[in-house]
Amino acid sequence: MTSVNNLFEFIKGIAPIEDTAIIWVIAVAIPALIVFLVMAVNALIAVYFERKVSAFMQDRLGPMEVGIFGFKGGRKFWGGIGQTLADAIKLLTKEDIIPADADRKVMIFAPFFIFLAPFLTFIALPLYENVIVSNFNIGILYILAVSSVGVIGVILAGWASNNKWSVYGAMRAAAQMISYEIPIALSLMLAIIVVGSLQINDIVQWQADNRWFILHSPFAFIAFFIYFVSVVAETNRTPFDIPEAESELVAGWMTEFSGFRWALFFLSEYANMLIVSVVATMVFLGGWLSPFEIVNMPGFDLPQPFLAFFTNSVTGPMWVLLKVSFLIFVMMWFRWTFPRLRVDQLMYLCWKVFIPFALANVVFVSIWELIF
Amino acid sequence: MGMNTEYLKELGIIKGDEMILNMGPQHPSTHGVLRLKIHTDGEIISYIEPHLGYLHRCFEKHCENLSYEQCIPYTDRCDYLAAMHMNHGFVMGVEKLMGIELPERVEYIRIIIAELQRIASHLMAVGTFGLDVGGITPFTWCFRDRERVLDLFEYLCGARLLYNYMWVGGVSHDLPKDFIKRTTEFLDYFETQIPEYNQILTGNKIFIERTADVGVIPADVALNYGLTGPNLRASGHSYDLRKEEPYSIYDRFDFDVVVGEGTHGTLGDCWDRYYVRILEMYESIKIIRQAMADIPNGDVHEAIPKKVKPLKGDIYTRYESARGELGFYIKSNGKNIPSRVKMRSPAFASLSALNEMAEGWMMSDVITILGSLDIVLGEIDR
Amino acid sequence: MDFNNIKKLLSTNHGEAISVLEDTEIILVPAEKWSEIAKDLKENKDLTFDYLSCITGYDNGAGKSIGVAYNFYSMAKKHSLEIRIEVDRENPEVPSVEKIWRTADWMEREVYDMYGVSFKDHWDLRRILLPSDWDGFPLRKDYKEPDYYNGMPVPKDKSYWE
Numbered sequence: 001m002t003s004v005n006n007l008f009e010f011i012k013g014i015a016p017i018e019d020t021a022i023i024w025v026i027a028v029a030i031p032a033l034i035v036f037l038v039m040a041v042n043a044l045i046a047v048y049f050e051r052k053v054s055a056f057m058q059d060r061l062g063p064m065e066v067g068i069f070g071f072k073g074g075r076k077f078w079g080g081i082g083q084t085l086a087d088a089i090k091l092l093t094k095e096d097i098i099p100a101d102a103d104r105k106v107m108i109f110a111p112f113f114i115f116l117a118p119f120l121t122f123i124a125l126p127l128y129e130n131v132i133v134s135n136f137n138i139g140i141l142y143i144l145a146v147s148s149v150g151v152i153g154v155i156l157a158g159w160a161s162n163n164k165w166s167v168y169g170a171m172r173a174a175a176q177m178i179s180y181e182i183p184i185a186l187s188l189m190l191a192i193i194v195v196g197s198l199q200i201n202d203i204v205q206w207q208a209d210n211r212w213f214i215l216h217s218p219f220a221f222i223a224f225f226i227y228f229v230s231v232v233a234e235t236n237r238t239p240f241d242i243p244e245a246e247s248e249l250v251a252g253w254m255t256e257f258s259g260f261r262w263a264l265f266f267l268s269e270y271a272n273m274l275i276v277s278v279v280a281t282m283v284f285l286g287g288w289l290s291p292f293e294i295v296n297m298p299g300f301d302l303p304q305p306f307l308a309f310f311t312n313s314v315t316g317p318m319w320v321l322l323k324v325s326f327l328i329f330v331m332m333w334f335r336w337t338f339p340r341l342r343v344d345q346l347m348y349l350c351w352k353v354f355i356p357f358a359l360a361n362v363v364f365v366s367i368w369e370l371i372f
Numbered sequence: 373m374g375m376n377t378e379y380l381k382e383l384g385i386i387k388g389d390e391m392i393l394n395m396g397p398q399h400p401s402t403h404g405v406l407r408l409k410i411h412t413d414g415e416i417i418s419y420i421e422p423h424l425g426y427l428h429r430c431f432e433k434h435c436e437n438l439s440y441e442q443c444i445p446y447t448d449r450c451d452y453l454a455a456m457h458m459n460h461g462f463v464m465g466v467e468k469l470m471g472i473e474l475p476e477r478v479e480y481i482r483i484i485i486a487e488l489q490r491i492a493s494h495l496m497a498v499g500t501f502g503l504d505v506g507g508i509t510p511f512t513w514c515f516r517d518r519e520r521v522l523d524l525f526e527y528l529c530g531a532r533l534l535y536n537y538m539w540v541g542g543v544s545h546d547l548p549k550d551f552i553k554r555t556t557e558f559l560d561y562f563e564t565q566i567p568e569y570n571q572i573l574t575g576n577k578i579f580i581e582r583t584a585d586v587g588v589i590p591a592d593v594a595l596n597y598g599l600t601g602p603n604l605r606a607s608g609h610s611y612d613l614r615k616e617e618p619y620s621i622y623d624r625f626d627f628d629v630v631v632g633e634g635t636h637g638t639l640g641d642c643w644d645r646y647y648v649r650i651l652e653m654y655e656s657i658k659i660i661r662q663a664m665a666d667i668p669n670g671d672v673h674e675a676i677p678k679k680v681k682p683l684k685g686d687i688y689t690r691y692e693s694a695r696g697e698l699g700f701y702i703k704s705n706g707k708n709i710p711s712r713v714k715m716r717s718p719a720f721a722s723l724s725a726l727n728e729m730a731e732g733w734m735m736s737d738v739i740t741i742l743g744s745l746d747i748v749l750g751e752i753d754r
Numbered sequence: 755m756d757f758n759n760i761k762k763l764l765s766t767n768h769g770e771a772i773s774v775l776e777d778t779e780i781i782l783v784p785a786e787k788w789s790e791i792a793k794d795l796k797e798n799k800d801l802t803f804d805y806l807s808c809i810t811g812y813d814n815g816a817g818k819s820i821g822v823a824y825n826f827y828s829m830a831k832k833h834s835l836e837i838r839i840e841v842d843r844e845n846p847e848v849p850s851v852e853k854i855w856r857t858a859d860w861m862e863r864e865v866y867d868m869y870g871v872s873f874k875d876h877w878d879l880r881r882i883l884l885p886s887d888w889d890g891f892p893l894r895k896d897y898k899e900p901d902y903y904n905g906m907p908v909p910k911d912k913s914y915w916e
Contacts, residue, residue, distance in 0.1 A: 058512035164393050168415075168735070238506060239578055247401040247504050248736050337572065339579045340506025342736045343415060425883040432868070433892060595805055595829065598857025611829055686778075688825050688836060690807065701810040701823065712893075716808035716825075724860045753883060 007031070031133040035122040040088075043270040047084045050332050052077060057336045091266075094259035099162065102256060106160035111261040113153030118271035120146045125278050126200055128288050128316040139200045140192060143279060144185055150268065151177045154243075157265075158253035169252020172343055173236060173243030179350045180233040186358035187227035190220055190365045191283045204287035212286040212293075217368045219361045224284045226354050226361070231276035232331055233346065235269065239338035240346055247340075277327035278320070285323050288316030389413055397426045401504050401739045404749025406723075408738070415734045420727045427753040435713035440466050440540060440680040443713065448534040450715065451751040453496050454694040456489035456525075458751075459538035461691030462713075464619060465700040466540045468689060469682040477670035478542050479621045484555070484663045485528070485537065487656040491562070492521040493694035494602075494649040494656075497746040501646055502573050504743030505582045510573045517565055520558050527551065541676040552664050559657050566653060574647060583646060584637030587729040587741035591640065597728065598721035601696025603745060606632035606648045607640035613692035625662045627655045642744035649746070681708045695719050695746055715754055719747040755800065755833050763801065767794055780823075780836045788839055789849040795826065795835075796854050802830045806855035811865035816896040820846045820869055841871065850876035868893035 008027040017023055048063070055062030063080025071078050098107055124139045124146075126132035136142050151174050158170020191213055192198060195206040207213055214224045233240035244252035254265050281287060290310035309315075341349070395408040402408065405426035411419040431450055435443045447458040460482055467474065499514025522532045529537045529545050537544050573579050589599070591607040604611055612629040614622040630651040632644030682704040691698045699716025722745045730738045755763075757779040764772045764781065771787040774780070783791055795803045803826040810823040819840040827834045839848055850873035852859040862873045863882040870891035873879055881888060889900055900908060 054508070058509050059516055060512065164391065241506070242736070245506065245736070247506065248739050250400060336509050338507065339502065339573070339576060339582060340736075341578055342582060342734060344734065345581055425881075425885065428883045430892070436893075592804075593856075596856045598806060598855070598861075609829070616832070686780075686823075688808065688810075688823075690827075697807065699808045699825065701808060701825070703812055712810070712812045714808070714810040714812075720860065721857050724857060728856075 031123075035119060035133065038122065039118065039267055039271045039274075042274050043267045044084045044088065046270040046273065046328065047087070047266075048081065049328070050335075051080075051083070053329065053332045054336045057333075088263065091263040092260055096259040096261065097256075099256055101162045103160040103162065106156050107256075108261070110153050110157035110160055111257065111264040113156060114150050115153075115264045115268050117147050117150035117153070118268050118275055120149070121275050122271070124200070125275060126282070126287075127320055128313055129201060129204075131313075131317060135201065136199065138198045140188055140198045140203075140279075140283070143275070144181070144188070147272070147275065148177065148181055150272075154253055157257070161253065161256035163256055165249045166253045166255050169243045169245075169249045169255070172249075173253060175343075176236070176240065176243060176346060176350075177234055179347060180230045180354075183226050183230045183350065183354035183358045184234060186355070186362055187223040187230070188279075188283060189362050190216075190223045193362070193365055194220075194369060200282050200287070203283055204289065207286045208289055208293065212284070212289070214284040217365060219365045219368065220284070222357065223361050223365075224280070226358050227284070228280060228327070228330075230350075230354060231280070232334060233350070235272045235276060235331075237273070237331055238335040239341050241335075241340060242343050242346060245340055273328055273331060274324065277324040277331075280327055281320055281323040288320050290315065290319055390418060395738070402742065402749075403500065403747055404752075406747070406749050406752075408726075408742075410735075410738065412735065415736075417730050417733055417735065417738060420730050420738065422723055422726060424723075424749075425753055427749045429750075429754065431715065431754040432713055435710055437709065439708045440682075440710060443710065444539065445534065445536045447715075448536055449750060450717070450754055451693065451695065451698075451719075451748050452533055453748050454489050454493040455534050456485050456537060457493075457691065457693035457698060459535065460486055460620075461689065461693065461698045462700050463538045463540050464691060465687055465689035465702045466680065466682065469685060469687045469702060469704055470540070470677065470680070472541050472675055472677065474541065475670045475672065475674050476621075476668045477546075478672050478675070480663050480667040481543055481547060481672065482538060483620060483622070483625075484660050484667070485525075485543075487660045487663075488521050488524060488555070490656045490694045491653050492518045494653050495521075497602075497649050497694075498569060498573075498646065501740075501743040501746070502579075504739050505579060507573060507576075507579070510569060513565075513569065513572070517562060520562070524551070524555060524558060527554065539676055540680050542672045542674065546672045547667075552667070555660065555664065559660060562653075563657060566650065569650065574650065580636045580643060582736075583642040583740060583744070586637075586642045586733060586737050587744060588638045588641045589725060589729050593728065594640065594725065597725035599696065599725055600718050600721065601692065601694070602630075602648045602652060603645055603696060603722050605630060606644035608632055608634075613690055613697060617690065619689075619691065622659075625659045627658050630655060642740050645744040645746075679708065681706070690716075693718060695748065695751070696722065715751075717751045717754065719745070719749075720752045723747050723752055755831060757835070760801065760833065760835055763798070764791065764794070767798075775838065780838055782838050782840065785839050785841050785848050789851070791837075792849075792851045792854050795837075800831075801828065803828045803835065805829050806851070806857050806861075807834075809858060809861035809865055811869040811871060811893065813869065813893065813895045814840070817843070819843060820871060820894070822848055822865055822869075822871055824851075846871040847874055848872075849874045850879075852876055867891070870894070 007030065008023060011023050011027055015023065051062045061075055063083035064075060066080050066082035066086050068082030068085060071081050098104055121143050123133040124136050124142045154173045155170050158166045191203050194216060195203050197203065213220055236243050244254060254262060257265065286293065292310055390411050390413050393410045393412055395410055396402040397405040397407045407423040407426065409421040409423060410417060429449065431446055434446055444459055444462060447462045448455040451458050495514040495518040499511040502510030525535060526532045527548055528551060529535050589607055591609040594604050594607045595609060600611065608631055610629045610631045613619065615629050630648050632639055632648050634644060636643050684704060684706040686703045688699060688701045696718030697716065698718055701714040701716070702710055703712035705711040726742065729741050761772065761774060761781060768787060768791055771784055773782045775782055795801050805827045807825040807827050812821045812823065814821060820843050821838055821840040824837045825834065841848060848871055850862055852862060860882060862876055863879060865871050866873060866879055867881045867884055868891055880886065887904065890897055902908065
């Protein structure tokens with residue numbers, strides 16, 4: 001619990017407030033606001049990016065009419081940069097429809113539950129060594145635990161809609177998200193075994209001392225791919241988007257939601273993409289380390305000033321963002337290239353392919369650690 | 373879920389843990405306003421009952437009140453994705469009834485147009501099938517190329533979807549000045565595009581997993597259900613009216629009948645039905661090239677009768693449309709208004725086999741199978 | 755096989771029941787004999803009409819009979835045949851062939867829907883294109899447009915449609 005404490009001390013130092021309770025509230029509210037803003041901005045940018053990427057892949061132009069901040073529309077990359085903002089405003093001003101037969105309370109409650117999961121997860125996500133809301137010593141475990149809270153919300157949303165299609169979507173989503181958490185956890189386990197810490201800072205520090213974790217051993221390399229494919233499934237994106245498969249279930253558990261509460265689903269979906277990409281970056285791709293530090297071998301040392309120039313508190317977050325954007329781009333690339341799997345094939349992939357491989361990985365990495 | 377499940381069980385409509393699910397009439401993947409009443413046990417389908425008629429526009433009743441020429445625009449609206457085929461099929465029937473000899477040029481023009489239409493229609497089928505199994509990109513690619521065919525048609529007759537182009541005894545307009553040149557350009561471009569579809573869809577592992585071995589229908593069962601066209605040929609039956617009973621001047625062209633081979637699974641599965649359509653586009657290209665090479669000159673309005681008034685009699689014509697065998701049963705009682713027009717709709721027969729194919733498969737497969745049948749509701753409901 | 759041979763074969767098998775419509779190549783069959791003739795069409799080695807292309811209902815005019823036309827094609831033998839059955843307008847009843855050709859299932863339902871021909875032994879004879887509560891059979895020549903449908907008045911003045 002470093003950062004919130006620091007903030008508390010900082011506010012106490014400058015603000016003329018005696019009551020510590022109020023200062024605590026402020027110290028918690030500021031990071032919460034920042035996290036919310038990060039999520040909102042992330043969704044805005046990611047949606048725009050996704051539209052442009054898909055348009056590029058499909059020989060279209062994508063949004064190109066709505067300009068903002070002096071940017072004019074047109075056949076440029078920033079042609080429709082105000083489009084997502086306009087969409088967001090449209091969503092927020094839309095009528096909030098609750099079907100007559102729906103379970104009213106649960107229906108109102110469910111989107112916030114789903115939103116809660118990525119919101120809480122952001123607390124433990126670092127952007128740089130100290131750029132973090134709260135630096136837990138159980139970071140990875142916390143991320144895994146809190147991000148699965150969303151499943152409850154999905155089930156509630158599907159059930160409350162009183163719509164058979166929604167229940168289909170919710171059941172599929174729950175089965176899928178719970179199943180795919182296992183290979184994800186097992187893949188992250190490798191890093192925990194090797195580093196001996198659950199804290200993300202320690203894991204990145206290990207990578208700074210040795211090499212990026214993806215190059216730790218052949219098993220870590222495999223684990224990265226298992227992790228990445230599993231998180232694509234975990235975030236319900238194509239080719240694993242069977243819970244909301246638009247050509248089958250229309251929109252799955254989101255079908256009956258509209259307006260702001262639907263926007264929350266959207267926000268959480270893109271936030272989840274960001275979270276899993278950040279975790280992949282931190283654990284496997286060297287976090288805020290520059291690409292010049294992929295391998296830190298004695299004899300091949302680059303000069304220290306050179307490294308310090310490329311990995312510092314300014315460039316560090318930049319590297320994180322670059323790596324994360326690349327991973328998000330790959331996810332979008334998947335989505336606009338692949339068809340969708342069927343529900344049984346999806347389960348087959350998880351239980352009969354990924355989990356055995358991930359388990360074997362854990363065993364072999366333990367042996368590898370004993371030998372080397 | 374399902375408040376009245378107990379009641380339905382008591383009536384014996386559903387068994388055990390079954391649930392009734394309504395797919396449509398508003399559903400993105402039913403290819404129109406089709407309602408499927410699906411009995412499911414979890415994800416497994418036990419019975420599908422299609423409910424038709426949401427797009428019924430009384431085509432046959434209209435025809436009994438309109439003159440023959442006025443019927444042609446109505447045929448457009450039946451299969452709006454292959455409107456030229458509908459025109460051609462109907463007009464052929466009336467011409468046979470009246471015994472009209474067509475000028476060579478008209479026959480050639482009709483075949484070029486019909487094969488272009490087949491390409492457009494198959495592109496739609498392939499694209500929406502990709503969409504049904506979850507790939508959105510192939511859909512937009514196919515639409516991009518279909519657009520070019522529609523542009524050609526617009527250049528030809530001014531309309532992009534519903535043409536009213538083929539008239540009894542001729543066609544409405546002669547080919548525009550450089551139509552042949554533009555069509556050649558399109559074909560040259562299009563031939564390079566088909567391998568792209570194969571890259572993104574045909575050979576994709578997930579696509580094969582989703583479609584191979586799914587919705588298998590053996591040739592004899594398919595025939596018994598009246599499946600025709602690409603759907604029957606995918607089951608390995610080489611029945612193509614263009615070869616079997618060459619109407620118009622199809623006997624002059626050299627092309628192959630594409631049949632399914634069961635490359636990635638059982639013969640007659642969804643993958644075969646999809647791939648037959650891809651290969652048929654190559655055959656259409658072949659036919660168009662040959663027809664364009666030796667198209668004669670002439671007047672396309674030469675044989676158009678002053679008055680379309682067949683003698684008393686009946687005729688049943690069959691036409692190979694993009695979806696299969698299109699039949700027109702026309703009864704004339706000697707007036708300028710038909711006494712009865714019946715359309716044998718190929719997709720109607722295809723849809724009747726849906727339950728046979730989908731039983732025992734999962735929810736997602738129903739959509740795959742429906743997509744592979746390439747139905748058009750306008751033609752089913754008429 | 756050409757039409758004359760098919761006719762000869764059917765006459766030897768079914769005797770007087772078969773007759774040919776004047777000046778055409780259409781065989782008229784009485785409704786009572788239809789189910790056995792249909793079975794013969796499908797199973798006779800020389801005929802093998804394995805493909806039922808179309809079933810068309812038609813009306814010969816108010817007060818006259820109602821007919822059903824079957825168009826067959828044989829994929830194996832490459833010949834085609836049209837068969838007609840004409841039945842009484844008041845009580846049109848034709849044996850169903852949906853067990854012989856499955857495609858007849860929906861086609862017969864459509865004929866029933868439009869002409870009210872009831873197909874005996876059809877497993878599921880319901881309306882198919884029209885709503886189940888529709889009154890009358892709209893393609894009959896003597897069909898009168900209803901004044902009301904489900905309590906809604908049907909517009910009679912259609913001048914504004916044109």
